[in-house]
Amino acid sequence: MDERLVDSSDRVVSLTETPDMVAHDQPGSRTETNGAPQERTLETRDLRVYYGDFLAIRDVDLDFLSRKITAIIGPSGCGKTTLLRSLNRMNELVPIARTEGHVMFQGQDIYAEHVDPVEVRRRIGMVFQKPNPFPKSIYENIAWGARIHGYKGELDALVEESLKRAALWEEVKDKLDQSGYSLSGGQQQRLCIARAIAVRPEVILMDEPCSALDPVATFRIEELMRELASIYTIVIVTHNMQQAARVSDFTAMMMLGEDKAGEMIEYDETNTIFTRPADPRTEDYVTGRFG
Amino acid sequence: MNEINPFEGNTRRRRRQGIAWRFVFQASTIVGIIVLTALLYNVINESFGLAALELEIDPASLAVDGVALEELSQEQLAQIFQANVSAGLYRRYATEKPFTERTREEVYDLVQERVIRPQLVKTWTLFETLFERDAIEAELAEKYPGARLQFFSWLNPEFVQRPQSSDPLRAGVRTAILGSLWVIAITVIFAFPIATGAAIYLEEYAPETRLTRLIQTNINSLAGVPSIIYGILGLAIFVRFMQPITSGAVFGLVDDPTTANGRTIIAAGLTLGLLIMPIIIINAQEAIKAVPNSLRNASYGLGATQWETIWSHVLPNSIAGILTGTILAVSRAVGETAPLVVIGASTFITFDPDGPFSKFTTLPIQIFQWTSRPQAEFRNIAAAAIIALLLLLLALNAAAVLLRNRYSHRY
Numbered sequence: 001m002d003e004r005l006v007d008s009s010d011r012v013v014s015l016t017e018t019p020d021m022v023a024h025d026q027p028g029s030r031t032e033t034n035g036a037p038q039e040r041t042l043e044t045r046d047l048r049v050y051y052g053d054f055l056a057i058r059d060v061d062l063d064f065l066s067r068k069i070t071a072i073i074g075p076s077g078c079g080k081t082t083l084l085r086s087l088n089r090m091n092e093l094v095p096i097a098r099t100e101g102h103v104m105f106q107g108q109d110i111y112a113e114h115v116d117p118v119e120v121r122r123r124i125g126m127v128f129q130k131p132n133p134f135p136k137s138i139y140e141n142i143a144w145g146a147r148i149h150g151y152k153g154e155l156d157a158l159v160e161e162s163l164k165r166a167a168l169w170e171e172v173k174d175k176l177d178q179s180g181y182s183l184s185g186g187q188q189q190r191l192c193i194a195r196a197i198a199v200r201p202e203v204i205l206m207d208e209p210c211s212a213l214d215p216v217a218t219f220r221i222e223e224l225m226r227e228l229a230s231i232y233t234i235v236i237v238t239h240n241m242q243q244a245a246r247v248s249d250f251t252a253m254m255m256l257g258e259d260k261a262g263e264m265i266e267y268d269e270t271n272t273i274f275t276r277p278a279d280p281r282t283e284d285y286v287t288g289r290f291g
Numbered sequence: 292m293n294e295i296n297p298f299e300g301n302t303r304r305r306r307r308q309g310i311a312w313r314f315v316f317q318a319s320t321i322v323g324i325i326v327l328t329a330l331l332y333n334v335i336n337e338s339f340g341l342a343a344l345e346l347e348i349d350p351a352s353l354a355v356d357g358v359a360l361e362e363l364s365q366e367q368l369a370q371i372f373q374a375n376v377s378a379g380l381y382r383r384y385a386t387e388k389p390f391t392e393r394t395r396e397e398v399y400d401l402v403q404e405r406v407i408r409p410q411l412v413k414t415w416t417l418f419e420t421l422f423e424r425d426a427i428e429a430e431l432a433e434k435y436p437g438a439r440l441q442f443f444s445w446l447n448p449e450f451v452q453r454p455q456s457s458d459p460l461r462a463g464v465r466t467a468i469l470g471s472l473w474v475i476a477i478t479v480i481f482a483f484p485i486a487t488g489a490a491i492y493l494e495e496y497a498p499e500t501r502l503t504r505l506i507q508t509n510i511n512s513l514a515g516v517p518s519i520i521y522g523i524l525g526l527a528i529f530v531r532f533m534q535p536i537t538s539g540a541v542f543g544l545v546d547d548p549t550t551a552n553g554r555t556i557i558a559a560g561l562t563l564g565l566l567i568m569p570i571i572i573i574n575a576q577e578a579i580k581a582v583p584n585s586l587r588n589a590s591y592g593l594g595a596t597q598w599e600t601i602w603s604h605v606l607p608n609s610i611a612g613i614l615t616g617t618i619l620a621v622s623r624a625v626g627e628t629a630p631l632v633v634i635g636a637s638t639f640i641t642f643d644p645d646g647p648f649s650k651f652t653t654l655p656i657q658i659f660q661w662t663s664r665p666q667a668e669f670r671n672i673a674a675a676a677i678i679a680l681l682l683l684l685l686a687l688n689a690a691a692v693l694l695r696n697r698y699s700h701r702y
Contacts, residue, residue: 128588
């Protein structure tokens with residue numbers, strides 16, 4: 001068992017809780033929390049993404065702090081998913097997509113010439129909007145990723161550990177050879193999370209992970225996210241304002257600019273964004289007055 | 292309510308419309324079934340039925356000391372043979388292989404062929420056999436008083452085991468079946484890997500450029516090119532240009548290089564391979580396209596390379612479709628006649644093909660050749676050969692379906 005795996009299920013999550021750190025206000029500088037430096041796992045600098053000639057997101061400068069949950073919110077079509085997918089170079093799979101600027105991962109630009117996107121994606125995992133388990137057994141869903149990366153350890157133990165971390169072990173331990181599709185939607189999504197963490201990533205990107213789930217399953221995933229945040233840096237895109245408020249430590253607000261390009265208009269502690277946003281557009285959006 | 296509902300009164304009309312279309316579609320299905328039944332009726336009708344046989348000598352008269360011909364020993368049969376044929380003919384057979392070395396069955400067949408000499412004078416269809424028996428017997432008594440009536444199943448185990456012959460009573464399709472199997476094996480080995488590879492490249496790797504689109508358009512058009520044109524292509528490339536290879540001469544398989552010719556199984560297999568390649572490519576592309584992108588994303592998101600994604604997710608999830616497309620294409624190749632006629636399949640060959648460099652005939656060629664004969668009996672064996680071809684197709688399809696179900700174990 002990984003020693004980093006600590007049980008944090010007793011953690012109480014509420015809006016009134018004070019985050020462990022103060023707001024990050026100066027991009028490029030270290031954020032100090034009670035005198036201790038706060039690590040930034042991911043930073044974007046002047047990040048622009050084009051689809052053909054169309055500019056999808058413009059000049060995003062955003063920091064994602066280690067072992068924190070950062071939510072990206074904003075209206076439909078403002079480039080939230082594009083931003084998320086550019087954080088582990090998944091956007092490159094769209095043939096016409098083009099990325100400019102930098103995404104620094106632990107001080108290393110993942111868009112640098114010699115960087116292999118395959119390695120980037122192992123270390124920065126992804127969970128998708130619609131649960132997409134492989135049409136294989138539950139066991140194989142978890143083990144496959146480890147196997148292709150040449151995992152040397154005991155696969156059975158890895159599968160168990162990953163499923164436990166994804167809070168799915170108790171439900172599936174007796175049917176590991178059954179299809180991933182035999183699970184319910186919420187279980188499938190947790191299987192996808194287990195699959196993602198089986199290759200030991202440092203960051204997990206989640207693209208509206210609960211939009212296809214019912215409220216009960218959504219609640220379980222949110223609980224899980226809070227637990228995982230003790231180990232992983234998590235970035236989540238969501239349309240659900242309550243969800244952003246419930247689970248995230250920091251929130252980035254995106255909005256369409258004049259020329260239809262997405263822009264990041266505000267970034268702050270979640271608490272601040274939802275109670276005292278600096279930008280009136282953010283206030284309109286989070287209070288539901290927008291559009 | 293004093294306002295008129297604008298939607299009132301059209302439900303019944305819409306329903307009627309639906310019912311009318313339903314009948315149209317039902318009628319189409321029924322037409323299809325009728326046509327298929329007519330085809331089967333036609334083939335089966337010719338494959339079984341009565342035939343009038345005229346015998347040179349009544350076998351009963353050949354009985355020795357009350358023992359019937361079928362029961363006689365090898366020596367007795369050889370004596371009968373010698374007594375009933377001309378001296379010259381006997382000598383010819385004796386030089387070919389001394390009678391003491393021939394088995395009893397061989398001598399018995401010779402007696403049948405040369406002494407009893409059954410001749411088909413008239414054949415009747417299954418329908419006539421079953422429903423017009425009286426008319427047949429009247430005709431027999433009137434026109435062929437010496438003939439005997441016998442029920443023939445033209446499709447029988449011996450028909451499948453015997454080689455080609457100019458006598459419809461002794462002709463079989465073994466040579467043709469083996470030829471068909473050899474040709475198809477070459478076709479599949481040649482076309483399947485190349486076509487599947489091309490489909491994977493076009494779907495998974497090829498960038499969306501004008502060149503790719505041009506290639507795609509060409510493949511689509513090639514799938515519709517008439518098969519005889521592939522025959523001409525095969526004749527030019529495989530039979531003529533690549534003659535040293537397709538005849539086996541470069542491998543030292545031809546005794547006299549001046550008589551080498553490329554009209555061999557391998558030339559036919561390669562030609563049919565070219566013919567079905569575009570079809571397999573298109574079918575395989577469709578199957579690969581049907582793999583949801585969410586699976587590819589999941590794989591890439593885990594840090595898989597493109598090849599790992601294709602090998603572990605795209606192919607396992609499309610192999611069933613790829614194989615189905617291949618089965619359909621191969622079924623077409625099995626039944627192809629025109630290109631093989633052009634590249635020079637043998638129409639009369641009595642020895643079995645023994646490798647990719649031997650001459651060959653195939654079932655459709657055999658059927659084509661028999662149906663173009665004037666004698667009525669050849670129609671019967673052509674019908675029997677058609678049933679053999681259909682059974683061969685069914686067997687190939689069944690094998691492929693089993694293979695597909697086995698390798699596409701889906702959750």
